[in-house]
Amino acid sequence: xxxxxxxxxxxxxxxxxxxxxxxxxxxxxxxxxxxxxxxxxxxxxxxxxxxxxxxxxxxxxxxxxxxxxxxxxxxxxxxxxxxxxxxxxxxxxxxxxxxxxxxxxxxxxxxxxx
Amino acid sequence: xxxxxxxxxxxxxxxxxxxxxxxxxxxxxxxxxxxxxxxxxxxxxxxxxxxxxxxxxxxxxxxxxxxxxxxxxxxxxxxxxxxxxxxxxxxxxxxxxxxxxxxxxxxxxxxxxxx
Numbered sequence: 077x078x079x080x081x082x083x084x085x086x087x088x089x090x091x092x093x094x095x096x097x098x099x100x101x102x103x104x105x106x107x108x109x110x111x112x113x114x115x116x117x118x119x120x121x122x123x124x125x126x127x128x129x130x131x132x133x134x135x136x137x138x139x140x141x142x143x144x145x146x147x148x149x150x151x152x153x154x155x156x157x158x159x160x161x162x163x164x165x166x167x168x169x170x171x172x173x174x175x176x177x178x179x180x181x182x183x184x185x186x187x188x189x190x
Numbered sequence: 191x192x193x194x195x196x197x198x199x200x201x202x203x204x205x206x207x208x209x210x211x212x213x214x215x216x217x218x219x220x221x222x223x224x225x226x227x228x229x230x231x232x233x234x235x236x237x238x239x240x241x242x243x244x245x246x247x248x249x250x251x252x253x254x255x256x257x258x259x260x261x262x263x264x265x266x267x268x269x270x271x272x273x274x275x276x277x278x279x280x281x282x283x284x285x286x287x288x289x290x291x292x293x294x295x296x297x298x299x300x301x302x303x304x305x
Contacts, residue, residue: 078233078235078236080233109292109293118295118296118297118298119280119295119298121292121293121294124292132291132292134292166233166234168234173291174291175222175241175284175286175291176222176239176241177291178224178236178239179224179236179293180236181226181233181234181235181236182233183232183233184233
């Protein structure tokens with residue numbers, strides 16, 4: 077158990093809908109990362125927050141957004157969903173965002189868009 | 191951007207034999223390299239990392255990795271494979287060009303250990 081908690085574990089929704097994925101980082105971790113894993117794209121970095129502020133953006137679509145709240149939990153919002161958004165979405169956290177810090181991953185949220 | 195490559199999609203090894211999962215890196219400056227393992231329907235689990243210091247890094251579950259600067263490699267090794275080691279292994283590098291220092295992952299190598 078990494079200490080990173082993600083909900084829901086599984087989610088099935090229809091095209092055009094909006095979903096929210098939630099993440100609680102490890103106790104004491106200030107940095108949260110979101111990744112998407114799919115068969116064709118592999119593991120893609122989406123976005124990172126550090127202590128409530130956006131720190132870095134990766135390959136995140138404009139239809140997707142995220143935020144980190146004062147209690148440090150984070151939410152990833154996916155809207156106008158398309159079939160191609162079906163993937164495993166990981167949240168990860170680290171104490172800070174320095175190069176040597178280990179990033180710990182949650183179990184992921186499986187999203188199926190039908 | 192910093193990147194890693196995993197040249198093998200799959201590695202097959204018999205239980206009890208040594209295993210190696212290959213990773214090469216392309217970075218400017220000092221590399222910060224990581225290995226993760228993903229069991230079926232599970233999240234990514236941290237195995238080990240190289241930051242600086244000894245070229246042989248020891249990690250979880252008996253795994254170790256050898257950092258080779260001249261060959262720009264960071265191969266994952268284990269002296270004696272177990273069937274339970276069968277999983278998907280990812281090499282990753284921290285990317286200082288990304289202001290958040292996110293991990294860039296290789297495409298993964300599937301390890302199959304047969305009894």
